[in-house]
Amino acid sequence: MTLPALAPLKPAALRPGATLGIVSPASTPRRELVELGLAQLQQLGYRTVVFPHALQRGPLYYAGTLHQRLADLQDAFADPTIDAVLCTRGGWGSAELLPLLSAEVFRKNPKPFIGYSDHTSLHLWLQAHTGMVTFHGPMLAADFARVDGVHRTSWVSSLSHTSPWSLDHYAGLRVLRPGVATGRLQGGCLTLLAESLGTPYAPYLHDTILWLEDIGTKPFQWDRMLLHLRYAGMLQGVNGIVFGDMSQCVAPDDMELVESAILHALRDFVGPIAIGLQSGHVSAPNVTLPLGVKARLDLTHVGYPQLHLLESAVTV
Numbered sequence: 453m454t455l456p457a458l459a460p461l462k463p464a465a466l467r468p469g470a471t472l473g474i475v476s477p478a479s480t481p482r483r484e485l486v487e488l489g490l491a492q493l494q495q496l497g498y499r500t501v502v503f504p505h506a507l508q509r510g511p512l513y514y515a516g517t518l519h520q521r522l523a524d525l526q527d528a529f530a531d532p533t534i535d536a537v538l539c540t541r542g543g544w545g546s547a548e549l550l551p552l553l554s555a556e557v558f559r560k561n562p563k564p565f566i567g568y569s570d571h572t573s574l575h576l577w578l579q580a581h582t583g584m585v586t587f588h589g590p591m592l593a594a595d596f597a598r599v600d601g602v603h604r605t606s607w608v609s610s611l612s613h614t615s616p617w618s619l620d621h622y623a624g625l626r627v628l629r630p631g632v633a634t635g636r637l638q639g640g641c642l643t644l645l646a647e648s649l650g651t652p653y654a655p656y657l658h659d660t661i662l663w664l665e666d667i668g669t670k671p672f673q674w675d676r677m678l679l680h681l682r683y684a685g686m687l688q689g690v691n692g693i694v695f696g697d698m699s700q701c702v703a704p705d706d707m708e709l710v711e712s713a714i715l716h717a718l719r720d721f722v723g724p725i726a727i728g729l730q731s732g733h734v735s736a737p738n739v740t741l742p743l744g745v746k747a748r749l750d751l752t753h754v755g756y757p758q759l760h761l762l763e764s765a766v767t768v
Contacts, residue, residue: 479543
């Protein structure tokens with residue numbers, strides 16, 4: 453049984469010199485990429501604290517045991533010297549933490565939580581159990597370690613500005629189906645979203661703009677998982693849909709096929725549909741996208757699609 457949406461719990465804005473807690477709730481990152489990412493954050497003026505198990509290798513592919521990863525994540529939120537919590541990478545493992553998470557720890561210590569991919573599970577849990585606004589955005593080893601791996605404007609606008617702002621075609625956004633819709637922005641990696649169905653951790657998608665992206669997902673798999681969401685009734689409260697940059701899923705020659713597969717799967721969905729937003733699994737600068745805020749998807753002008761964030765994601 454999914455929980456109804458809670459009122460947004462907004463973390464404090466990041467200030468110059470803020471301290472970022474570095475955690476690995478899922479898989480082990482490569483040490484050399486972590487070091488590159490830390491150097492980039494230092495150049496941007498941030499301080500960092502790498503939590504004890506963020507670089508641990510094992511068991512299996514995990515960055516520490518279940519309880520070690522759980523402790524790092526909750527300790528980072530509970531620590532008053534940490535201003536935001538940044539994941540090193542995704543992989544697999546975050547969903548294991550869900551039954552053991554303490555909602556009280558997060559409610560008492562709201563702060564920006566930043567990551568994507570496997571951490572979709574944590575975004576959905578935090579929104580469902582605390583209402584916390586979270587951030588689908590660049591990770592330490594996956595993006596800050598890359599040259600031009602971070603979309604700086606959206607990072608600052610999301611995490612440091614306390615006024616509404618917008619994303620448009622400069623962030624890769626394109627129109628698949630025109631129209632206008634308003635709702636709370638929710639979602640993440642489609643695979644994790646689909647796999648949550650039938651569990652206590654499936655999201656409550658009422659009155660939302662649904663954000664979906666993935667990696668290595670073929671056109672027929674997009675079709676199949678979107679059909680799964682339809683059959684589960686998950687799209688009934690969705691007003692509009694934004695898909696990510698498909699370059700990490702299909703070759704350029706297959707882009708038309710994946711777009712056709714999406715439109716086929718959503719032929720009975722009446723809302724506007726955009727595609728190409730460069731957040732998450734991208735080779736372009738990674739856009740930071742606040743989740744849990746009210747947004748307006750305006751696709752009335754095919755040549756100038758816009759996703760308006762109608763409220764700030766952070767507080768003073």
